[in-house]
Amino acid sequence: QSVLTQPPSASGTPGQRVTISCSGSSSNIGSNTVNWYQQLPGTAPKLLIYSNNQRPSGVPDRFSGSKSGTSASLAISGLQSEDEADYYCATWDDSLNGPVFGGGTKLTVL
Amino acid sequence: QVQLVESGGGLVKPGGSLRLSCAASGFTFSDYYMSWIRQAPGKGLEWVSYISSSGSTIYYADSVKGRFTISRDNAKNSLYLQMNSLRAEDTAVYYCAREWAVGATFDYWGQGTLVTVSS
Numbered sequence: 001q002s003v004l005t006q007p008p009s010a011s012g013t014p015g016q017r018v019t020i021s022c023s024g025s026s027s028n029i030g031s032n033t034v035n036w037y038q039q040l041p042g043t044a045p046k047l048l049i050y051s052n053n054q055r056p057s058g059v060p061d062r063f064s065g066s067k068s069g070t071s072a073s074l075a076i077s078g079l080q081s082e083d084e085a086d087y088y089c090a091t092w093d094d095s096l097n098g099p100v101f102g103g104g105t106k107l108t109v110l
Numbered sequence: 111q112v113q114l115v116e117s118g119g120g121l122v123k124p125g126g127s128l129r130l131s132c133a134a135s136g137f138t139f140s141d142y143y144m145s146w147i148r149q150a151p152g153k154g155l156e157w158v159s160y161i162s163s164s165g166s167t168i169y170y171a172d173s174v175k176g177r178f179t180i181s182r183d184n185a186k187n188s189l190y191l192q193m194n195s196l197r198a199e200d201t202a203v204y205y206c207a208r209e210w211a212v213g214a215t216f217d218y219w220g221q222g223t224l225v226t227v228s229s
Contacts, residue, residue, distance in 0.1 A: 002154060035215050037155070044205055044219040045155065056217065088155055090214040098169050099145070099214035104154040 003028060004089050004102035011108040017077040020105045022089030024070050028100055032092040034072040036065055039086040039104075048087070049074060076107075084109045112136040112218045114206050119223030126196050126227070132189040132206030132220055140164075140184035143209035145216065146191045148202035148225075156202075159191065160209065174200075196227045 005023040012018040022034065036049035047056055049065035052072065064075045072091075076083055089102040118130040130146070145160040159170045159180040168180055179192040189206050203222040210217035 032213050035213075037216075044221055045216075046219070047210075047215070047217050050211070050215050050217075090155075090216075092213040096172075098160070098171060099157040101155040101157065101214075 002103040003093060003096070003100040004091070006087075006089060006102035006105045008103065009106045009108065011110055012076075012079045013110050014079055014081065016079045017075060018079060018107065019076075020074045020087050020089075020107070022072045022074070022102050024072075024091065024100075026070060027095040028070075028091050028093040029067065029072055030070040031094055034065065034067050034089055034091045036063075036072075036074045037088045037090060039088065041085070045088065079109055081109045083107060112208070114208065114218055114220035116204065116206055116220045116223040119204065119225045121226045121228065122196055123229050124197060124227055127192070127194045128196065128225060130191040130193065130204055130206075130223060130225070132191075134187045134189065134206075134208075137208070139182075139187040143212070144182060144189045145207050145209055146180060146189075146204055147207055147216070147219075148200075148204045149222070150199075150202040153202075157214075158204070161189070193225070196225075198227050201225060201227045 033051045037045040038048045039045040052067040053065045086104045093100045113135045115133045146158040161180045177195045181190045205222045206220045207216035208218040
């Protein structure tokens with residue numbers, strides 16, 4: 001059981017916009033910034049969004065993040081087949097004194 | 111370019127020990143916090159431990175506290191994870207990751223090393 005709650009799966013067709021939610025509590029998302037990671041099959045995770053809504057260099061602007069209260073969201077617009085991957089939210093937890101991850105969302109491009 | 115290369119994984123019996131290493135290059139290792147993060151087969155990511163840039167601050171996940179020890183050698187640009195009293199549930203790919211900013215912001219990851227605990 002992960003500290004942060006994500007839907008196990010999401011799907012969309014090419015060109016569509018999809019969102020993935022991440023729910024936490026006051027000790028994690030409520031008081032810290034949220035990061036998102038993309039994990040392509042058979043590879044290590046890659047930082048996709050940091051500080052709620054910032055994109056590292058090289059990440060397309062099709063990817064965006066937001067946070068409100070104790071929840072966060074990742075939005076992917078103009079969905080492409082190469083976006084098919086697992087997506088994880090993560091943040092610091094003040095009670096656990098360490099980083100916590102969501103359980104991951106498997107995105108399927110139909 | 112930044113590179114993190116893990117090694118030391120393998121098959122070990124329950125109750126056994128293993129030491130993982132992570133060789134860093136392409137950046138000033140001593141400037142960064144580092145973490146170990148694991149992923150059980152077909153499962154999500156689980157943070158294991160982190161160590162501050164100087165090694166003076168260390169935290170562990172409750173699931174490994176008292177059994178695992180994280181350390182680093184800044185002169186050798188290396189991160190380590192000593193794993194003792196291993197259990198079947200420790201079976202996972204172990205990644206080392208550079209923490210770019212405090213708060214689960216891991217900007218570079220290694221390719222991972224598989225640890226299998228089985229009799």
